[in-house]
Amino acid sequence: MIEPALLQARDVRKTFGQIEVLKGIDLTVSQGQVVSLIGASGSGKTTFLRCINLLEEHDGGEILLDGDPVGYIMAGERRKRLSETKVSAQRARLGMVFQQFNLFPHLTAAANVMLGLTKVQGKSDAEARDIAQHWLGRVGLADRSGHYPYQLSGGQQQRVAIARAVAMQPRLLLFDEVTSALDPELVAEVLSVMQGLAESGMTMLLVSHEMMFVRDVSHHVVFLDQGKVAQAGPPAEIFGNPQNDRLKSFLGRFHGLFGRG
Incomplete structure (x- = not known):
């Protein structure tokens, strides 16, 4: 029997007013993996993390943690919100570190x-x-x-x-741009701690603009563009041979640090 993924997102959607921020995100995180979300500001990265941690309620699709639906279950064709007791228990299995301390x-x-x-x-x-x-x-x-x-x-x-x-x-640790509020000389000490956690086998899903760190620490990298997964794969593929034009443009902002495909 194949063990279910620790985290699985299927066609996750989120709308704020008339703006569809997440347009059907699919993502899998396995035990011990470090998965990184990259993309321009406004691409949906933080919103997606907040949906996983139930700080935002996704409007469509499904998020599974250890095979259990997060936040909702399907009752026929309709979604039913889980009780606050069950939601609290799910939150306890997730850890999150924010931009602000x-x-x-x-x-x-x-x-x-x-x-x-x-x-x-x-x-x-x-x-x-x-x-x-x-x-x-x-x-x-x-x-x-x-x-x-x-x-x-x-x-x-x-x-x-x-x-x-x-x-x-926690079963899964979420990081949302945890170095963005720091002075540049303080960034390295925080990234060093995260590197140590990754090497110890902690399962991590992180949003970061620290591209060299993402390349070095991640098992899998997902590039979000306008609320959709534009390209995903191992770091060598994402940074060394980007196939998506938007990804090429995004990486081009980092002053030639990565090879261009």
Whole structure:
């Protein structure tokens, strides 16, 4: 029996008013894979991530996590929204790191990581503290666990946000342009943490404009253009031999870093 994909999107659609932002997205992410979404601003990348994490409700198609429909089930020809209890349980299997750090300013780095462990997973303070210290150490912040967000650089705050997400042991970790709010000199430290997670086997779906990083870390790259998948494949194919004219144009913005096909 073939195991189902960890994440599978089928013909996912999303409309805001009269604007169709997602026009039928198909995507599969397998256990241990790093899949990257690239494309110009407004192509639908972030909206798609938010639909996976139920921060936006997709209007059509189906998203499956471990074979289970996310957010909705089909009742005959109609979609039926799952109960909030089931939606919350699905969200708990997904981790997401945003452009903004979203740390609680009145909590230390350790307390920010501990919060979900105690409030959502019901762990004791002692167990949550041990887990928080472990992951803060993994992201290079073992000596900053007692610091408040205002005492940390932007890169350090984003690393705390990553530790907070990973500490919950999600099945899939979503990254939405997590370096876009950082000063250039801080980008490398966050990408290094993400590289380490990828090498450890974490299943990741990420949106990024850091093309060299995407090329080096991804198993599969998906180029979105105007709400549709214009080309998808392994990094060597996407960056070394792009077949889609829009993809060629998009990569051309990166000053000749990649070969042109």
